[in-house]
Every structure is written in C-alpha cells, then in structure tokens.
Amino acid sequence: MWYRSRGVCFLIITLLSISLLTAGASGQQKRFSGVTLTVITQNPPYIAKAVQMFAPEWEKRTGGKINLVTAPFGELYSKLMSSFTLGTAAYDLSLFASAWMGDFAGNKYLLDLTDRIKADKDLKWEDILPTYQQTVTWGGRLYALPIDGDVHTVYYRRDALENPKYKAQFKAKYGYDLRPPQTWKEYRDIAEFFNGWDWVGDGKKHYGVLEAFKRGGQAFWFFMSHAAAYVSVPGQKGNMFFDPDTMKPQINNPGFVKALEDWVALVKFGPPGMINFDSGDVRSQFAAGTAALALDWGDTGIVGDTDPKSVVKGKIGTIVLPGSLEVYNYKTGKWTKLTKPNVAPYLAFGGWVCGVMATTKHPDAAYDFCRTIAEPKNSYIAVTTAETGLNPFRASHFADLSGWKKFGFVEPDLSSYLGAIKASLSHPNAQLDLKLPGQARYLDALETQLARAAAGEISPKAALDAAAAEWEKITNELGRDKMRRLYREWLGLPAK
Amino acid sequence: MQDVPSLHEVSRDLMGRQRSRGSQALPFLLPAVSILLCFTIFPFLFTVALTFSRVSLVGGLKLQFGGLQNWIRLVQDDRFWNSLGNTLFIVAVAVSVEFILGLGLALLINRPLRGGAFFRTIFILPMALAPIAIGYIWLMIYHETIGPLNVLLERIGLPPVGWVSRRNVAIYSIIITDIWHWTPFMFIVLLAGLQSLPAEILEAAQIDGTSGWQLFRYITFPMLRPTAIAAIILRSLEAFKIVDEIFIITGGGPGVSTESLTLHAYYIGFLSFDLAYGATIAMSLFLLVLVVALSMVRITQRYQRVEV
Numbered sequence: 001m002w003y004r005s006r007g008v009c010f011l012i013i014t015l016l017s018i019s020l021l022t023a024g025a026s027g028q029q030k031r032f033s034g035v036t037l038t039v040i041t042q043n044p045p046y047i048a049k050a051v052q053m054f055a056p057e058w059e060k061r062t063g064g065k066i067n068l069v070t071a072p073f074g075e076l077y078s079k080l081m082s083s084f085t086l087g088t089a090a091y092d093l094s095l096f097a098s099a100w101m102g103d104f105a106g107n108k109y110l111l112d113l114t115d116r117i118k119a120d121k122d123l124k125w126e127d128i129l130p131t132y133q134q135t136v137t138w139g140g141r142l143y144a145l146p147i148d149g150d151v152h153t154v155y156y157r158r159d160a161l162e163n164p165k166y167k168a169q170f171k172a173k174y175g176y177d178l179r180p181p182q183t184w185k186e187y188r189d190i191a192e193f194f195n196g197w198d199w200v201g202d203g204k205k206h207y208g209v210l211e212a213f214k215r216g217g218q219a220f221w222f223f224m225s226h227a228a229a230y231v232s233v234p235g236q237k238g239n240m241f242f243d244p245d246t247m248k249p250q251i252n253n254p255g256f257v258k259a260l261e262d263w264v265a266l267v268k269f270g271p272p273g274m275i276n277f278d279s280g281d282v283r284s285q286f287a288a289g290t291a292a293l294a295l296d297w298g299d300t301g302i303v304g305d306t307d308p309k310s311v312v313k314g315k316i317g318t319i320v321l322p323g324s325l326e327v328y329n330y331k332t333g334k335w336t337k338l339t340k341p342n343v344a345p346y347l348a349f350g351g352w353v354c355g356v357m358a359t360t361k362h363p364d365a366a367y368d369f370c371r372t373i374a375e376p377k378n379s380y381i382a383v384t385t386a387e388t389g390l391n392p393f394r395a396s397h398f399a400d401l402s403g404w405k406k407f408g409f410v411e412p413d414l415s416s417y418l419g420a421i422k423a424s425l426s427h428p429n430a431q432l433d434l435k436l437p438g439q440a441r442y443l444d445a446l447e448t449q450l451a452r453a454a455a456g457e458i459s460p461k462a463a464l465d466a467a468a469a470e471w472e473k474i475t476n477e478l479g480r481d482k483m484r485r486l487y488r489e490w491l492g493l494p495a496k
Numbered sequence: 497m498q499d500v501p502s503l504h505e506v507s508r509d510l511m512g513r514q515r516s517r518g519s520q521a522l523p524f525l526l527p528a529v530s531i532l533l534c535f536t537i538f539p540f541l542f543t544v545a546l547t548f549s550r551v552s553l554v555g556g557l558k559l560q561f562g563g564l565q566n567w568i569r570l571v572q573d574d575r576f577w578n579s580l581g582n583t584l585f586i587v588a589v590a591v592s593v594e595f596i597l598g599l600g601l602a603l604l605i606n607r608p609l610r611g612g613a614f615f616r617t618i619f620i621l622p623m624a625l626a627p628i629a630i631g632y633i634w635l636m637i638y639h640e641t642i643g644p645l646n647v648l649l650e651r652i653g654l655p656p657v658g659w660v661s662r663r664n665v666a667i668y669s670i671i672i673t674d675i676w677h678w679t680p681f682m683f684i685v686l687l688a689g690l691q692s693l694p695a696e697i698l699e700a701a702q703i704d705g706t707s708g709w710q711l712f713r714y715i716t717f718p719m720l721r722p723t724a725i726a727a728i729i730l731r732s733l734e735a736f737k738i739v740d741e742i743f744i745i746t747g748g749g750p751g752v753s754t755e756s757l758t759l760h761a762y763y764i765g766f767l768s769f770d771l772a773y774g775a776t777i778a779m780s781l782f783l784l785v786l787v788v789a790l791s792m793v794r795i796t797q798r799y800q801r802v803e804v
Contacts, residue, residue: 074767075766077769078766078767078769081769214747215748271640271641272641273639273641274661275661275749275750276750441769444764448575451749452752453751454750455750456751457750457752457753458751
C-alpha cells in the first residue's frame with residue numbers, strides 16, 4: 001500500500017505547488033491590491049473623462065481602486081490649496097493645470113517624480129514635446145507628468161475666406177488680399193468684414209469673430225495670445241510678464257496697451273453678448289457656424305470636426321496665431337518696425353498635468369496611475385477621444401493620423417489642425433504661460449481689469465496700469481527677492 | 497411645633513438645588529455647546545483673527561499678526577466700494593419691489609377667490625428652486641440671440657437688449673431675477689400676517705362704511721406693520737448675501753458692474769487665495785448686515801411702542 005500513500009502525497013504536493021504558483025503569479029499581477037487612490041480633478045466630462053476611461057483597466061491590472069473626486073474648474077485650485085495648506089492629505093493625486101505648478105511644486109506640495117520618470121523607459125519621456133517637459137519642471141526637477149498639450153491657435157472658415165466673391169469685396173474695401181490672417185491687423189479687418197451679415201447664405205445673420213471675454217472664463221489667456229506678438233522680441237527672455245531684473249510688471253508697457261486696444265475693439269465684431277463668453281461658448285458657437293474666425297485651444301477644432309451637430313465639419317482651417325509688424329522692446333523702451341510679422345505662439349494654460357501629492361501613502365500606485373494616462377498608447381487614445389479635453393503633447397500624436405480620422409476628423413481640416421499645433425509648439429519664439437507662486441492672484445487681478453476695459457468702464461491704458469499696480473502689491477506681499485529668484489529660474493536665467 | 501426655616505436657609509437651599517440641577521444639565525448641554533463652539537463660534541473667531549493677519553501658504557497655513565493692514569486695504573480698494581454700492585443698490589431696489597408685489601399678491605389672494613389654493617401654490621414655486629438653477633434659467637432667458645426675451649422683442653419689432661452684456665442693464669437683470677425668486681417669500685409671510693389679523697375689527701370698519709382704500713390705509717396696513725417689517729428685515733439680510741445668481745448670470749460683469757460683496761469676497765478668498773483679505777471683505781459684510789439688522793429692530797420697537 002506504500003505506493004498508494006506515496007501517490008496521494010505526490011498529488012497533494014502537486015496541487016499545493018500549483019496553488020502556490022498561481023497565488024504567486026496573481027500576487028505579481030495585483031501589485032496594488034487593497035490600495036485605494038483618491039484622484040481629484042475637474043468635473044466631467046472634460047479631463048475627468050481621462051480618469052474614467054483608464055481607471056477600470058488600471059484597477060483590473062493592479063488590484064487597486066480609484067476614487068474619483070471632481071470639482072468645477074473655478075473651485076479646483078481652491079480645493080487643492082485648502083487640502084495642501086490644512087494638511088488634510090485628502091487626495092493621492094490630481095490632474096491639474098500646469099499653470100499652478102509654481103504654487104504646488106514651489107511649496108513642495110507635490111512629490112518629486114524625477115527619478116521615477118527617468119527610470120520608466122516605457123513612458124517614452126523623450127517622445128513628449130520639450131515644451132511640455134518644461135511645464136512640469138520646477139527648479140530642474142520633475143513634479144508631474146504632462147497629459148495634455150495646450151496652445152492657442154486661430155480657426156477660420158475656409159468657405160468664407162476662400163470665397164472668390166468675398167475676396168474681391170474684401171480687396172475693394174481694405175486694399176489687400178483676403179487670406180487667413182497673418183497679422184492681428186488682418187485678423188481685425190476680417191472680423192469686421194464678416195460681421196453682421198449673411199455670408200453663409202442660410203438666411204441668418206453671421207458674425208466676424210469668437211473669443212472669450214468673460215472674467216473667470218479664460219479671458220486672461222485670450223488677451224495674452226494677442227499681446228505675445230507685440231512684446232516678444234525673438235531670443236530675448238522676460239518679455240511677457242515681469243522684468244527679470246526688477247520684477248517690475250511688463251503688462252502695462254506700450255506693447256500690452258496696443259494689444260488690449262486691439263482686443264477690446266473685437267467685442268463689436270462678435271455675436272451679441274460675446275463679452276460674457278467663455279471658451280466653451282467659443283467652441284459651441286463656432287461649431288454652430290456663427291462666426292468666420294475663432295481663437296481657442298485645440299478643442300474648437302475637435303468640436304468643429306467631430307461633434308455630430310457641427311455645421312462646419314470639413315470647412316475649418318487652423319493657423320498659428322497671427323503676428324505683428326511692430327514689436328515693443330521693454331529693454332530699449334522702443335517699438336521696432338518689421339517687414340515680416342513677428343509671430344509668437346502662446347502656450348496658453350500650458351496643459352493639464354498629473355501630479356502625486358507629497359502626503360500620499362501610496363506614491364508608487366499614484367505614480368503608476370499617472371503614467372497610465374500619460375504613456376504613449378493611452379495618451380494617443382485620450383487625445384483622439386471626444387470630451388477628454390486633452391490635446392496632443394507627444395511627437396507620436398502627430399505622426400499617426402488613423403486615430404484622428406477614426407475620431408471624426410476629415411481632410412483637409414485634420415492636416416491644417418495638426419500642422420498649426422505642431423508649428424506653434426516648435427516655433428522658436430513660442431511663449432510659455434506664467435508659472436509662479438501666486439499665479440492665480442496675478443491672473444485674477446489682470447482679468448478683472450481686462451473685463452473692465454472690455455466693458456468700456458475704463459480705458460485699456462488705465463486698466464493695465466491698475467493691473468500692474470495690483471501685480472506690484474502681490475509681488476511685494478509674496479516677497480520680491482524670492483519671486484525674482486523663482487521667475488529667473490523659470491526663465492532659465494542665472495540667479496541675481 | 498415645626499421649625500420654620502429662615503429666608504436665608506430657603507434661599508441657600510434653592511441655590512443649592514439649582515447648582516445641582518446645573519451640574520446635572522451640563523452633560524446634556526455639552527454636545528450642543530461643543531457643536532456650537534466648533535462650527536459657529538470658532539470659525540467666526542478665526543475669521544476675525546484672519547482680518548488682522550498676514551497669511552502665508554508656504555509649507556502649510558501660517559498666520560502672522562498684520563495689524564490693520566487688511567482693513568486699510570479695504571478702505572482704499574475701489575473694487576470693494578464698487579461691490580458695496582452694487583450690493584446696496586440691489587438690496588434697496590429688489591427688496592422694495594418684492595415687498596410691493598408680495599403685498600399686492602397677498603391682498604389679492606386674501607379674499608374669497610376661486611382657485612385660491614392653486615394660485616398660492618403657483619406663486620410660491622420660484623422660492624422652492626435652488627438659486628443656481630434659477631441662475632441658469634434666467635441665463636437662458638437673457639441670452640441675447642436665442643433667449644425668449646429678445647426673440648419676443650424682435651417679434652414685436654423692437655431691437656434686442658444686451659440683458660447681461662451692457663453695463664447699465666446687467667444690474668437690473670440681476671434685480672429682476674432676484675424679484676422673481678424672492679417675491680413669493682414676501683407674499684407668503686404677508687399673507688400669513690393678513691390672515692392672522694382680527695376679523696372683527698375689519699368687519700366693524702366695513703359696517704361703519706369705510707372704503708377699501710381707507711380700510712387698507714388706516715386699519716389693515718398699521719396692523720400688518722410688524723409682520724411687514726419682519727419680512728423686510730429677513731429678506732434684506734438674505735439679499736445682502738446675494739451671490740449664486742450673479743455668479744451664474746454675469747460672473748460679476750460686464751467688468752465689475754454687477755459684482756456683489758459676497759462675490760468679491762469669493763473671488764479674493766478662493767480664486768486669488770488671498771485668505772486674509774477675503775475674510776476682511778466677508779467681515780465687513782457681517783458688520784454691515786449687523787448694523788442694518790439692529791437699525792431695523794430698533795425701528796420695529798419704535799413702532800411697537802407707538803402702537804402700545
């Protein structure tokens with residue numbers, strides 16, 4: 001009978017080994033079993049959709065759980081800051097605006113991800129455009145992963161600007177050829193030309209231009225996109241916000257005043273009520289065929305070509321922001337006349353990023369979820385899916401057109417769209433958005449005065465002088481020397 | 497013969513019993529007092545402390561004594577005076593119109609009327625809606641191209657109005673929204689006041705041949721006055737805090753033409769994250785409301801004394 005008991009023993013050992021091996025294998029797959037990550041970001045669909053898209057796959061792969069908390073965009077910053085300052089450690093990671101990096105990374109509220117990113121070969125860090133690598137860099141260290149690429153471009157209706165009859169009428173009125181605007185002057189003239197009449201032929205009144213003027217509705221970035229060309233001397237740093245030597249605000253210099261005069265004048269070339277438009281209105285109104293021109297992030301192109309209700313699909317051209325035939329040099333205090341437009345694409349907002357809180361108890365899991373959204377395959381899916389609010393930020397996103405076509409884009413809109421974004425991002429005079437502690441305060445102070453100028457309460461010069469005075473107060477409060485050091489660091493200038 | 501306790505002894509005994517009852521009551525009162533301290537008194541005192549502080553958010557919330565700097569900044573802040581002016585204007589106009597309309601509706605319904613219960617229900621419906629929802633409803637109504645108001649104006653041959661895009665019009669649009677929202681409150685309070693008036697006095701006056709206007713002018717309104725003042729006080733206190741509808745409809749714009757004090761405090765405190773100055777604006781609103789409330793209470797007392 002010995003062989004029978006030996007057989008039983010063999011069977012038991014075999015079964016035990018199989019079960020142990022299986023357990024071991026499942027233990028390896030379920031790397032974060034029992035871990036629940038609380039993620040905070042903007043209300044769905046935009047941005048939060050990326051979390052909703054990839055959470056099930058991540059949960060299945062790692063055994064962890066994702067608890068998504070959302071807030072309206074206007075409250076996201078305050079929710080995060082409240083959590084940081086009160087030390088509640090309420091969240092493990094966040095998808096937030098890179099513009100807040102100065103407050104978050106500057107105050108060490110975020111985990112330094114440099115070593116993890118450098119060790120993560122599958123992330124393909126080098127595929128992320130250098131501009132966006134910069135948006136997550138603070139003091140030479142990496143504090144988040146880019147998940148979105150943001151740059152302002154101009155959209156135009158090809159059926160309007162390429163119409164021979166309108167071309168002839170435009171030339172007769174303005175004395176030069178109608179074409180996609182190369183300068184802000186041409187942009188203004190086109191907006192005026194197409195404003196207030198039925199140039200579509202559908203029996204309705206149509207308008208010239210769509211931009212966001214509402215305070216709290218991203219007006220700051222729209223104005224800055226106009227100003228960039230007037231003040232950005234190629235190769236010179238510190239043109240946009242502060243003098244890097246003194247931290248004196250630049251925003252009321254003659255270049256900015258000229259830009260604000262241009263911008264305020266556009267209010268009358270848009271649909272009624274444009275003064276209360278935010279960027280969401282720009283997108284929906286352009287897709288509804290309201291205007292000939294629009295300035296916005298990549299979303300207007302997406303909504304225009306992929307929304308089933310859009311009436312402009314296949315009629316959209318996209319171009320780099322127009323330039324200016326004169327540029328103001330803050331160092332010399334003089335305007336320089338040019339023969340070719342000075343173009344300065346503005347990386348407004350800088351894109352959404354995914355950062356891990358310094359207080360998280362699960363840094364590995366939190367990083368793993370961030371990289372799940374940022375890695376090449378998933379990020380391509382995200383930027384070519386409706387309502388994620390995410391735009392291309394990797395070189396590979398521009399190379400493969402199949403996903404874009406599946407998304408609903410048609411030619412020639414698609415090539416024009418991707419071409420304009422790519423040209424903006426690789427432009428040598430591209431200007432980064434402000435990234436300093438207190439960015440939200442600077443932004444609100446300027447936006448309040450922009451709204452007053454747009455409403456005609458005060459002149460553009462008075463508005464910008466008031467904003468500059470407020471910026472001076474903020475800088476003094478936050479510490480001028482400290483702010484100068486951080487600003488110079490951000491610009492890549494040596495410490496002074 | 498039984499000893500009669502002296503007055504001193506009785507008093508000592510009573511005080512002892514009271515003390516004992518007090519110590520017995522303490523455990524029962526403690527939870528409520530703790531909640532009050534945690535959620536009302538402490539936040540209030542913290543807000544007061546913030547107004548005299550400099551706040552640093554670097555490495556956690558740090559307070560430094562800042563003296564009167566926030567209060568000085570408040571006095572010098574044009575935007576504060578603008579938002580204060582807007583708030584006072586909205587409160588004065590909206591509450592007055594709401595009172596007149598609410599009183600008119602209450603007088604109309606306070607008589608035998610077919611379907612009176614139906615109208616009562618209809619009239620109070622707006623009050624049941626959340627301010628945010630009302631903001632969105634009126635945002636659509638005021639929409640300049642597709643809003644029903646402008647469509648109606650165009651149909652009758654009038655030019656469209658920039659309800660929320662013109663500086664001088666937007667504040668009236670906010671007031672109209674507030675009136676639509678809160679007239680039902682005035683209506684319901686004044687209706688309750690009217691229904692509690694002694695019927696015999698009104699009947700006696702009617703038998704004496706008093707006209708409708710005289711009845712209202714000399715009998716109904718004077719008797720309704722305490723209720724009316726209470727309704728105005730309550731409504732004014734609420735109106736000073738107006739924020740939701742403005743936030744949705746205009747965001748305080750165009751420019752800062754419809755920015756209320758609460759909205760200004762919100763922008764400063766939670767958008768700029770300037771906590772100390774945001775708290776100072778909020779505290780100034782508290783002081784303003786306190787002064788108005790005390791003044792109105794004094795007016796009420798004066799009327800009550802006159803009536804006695």
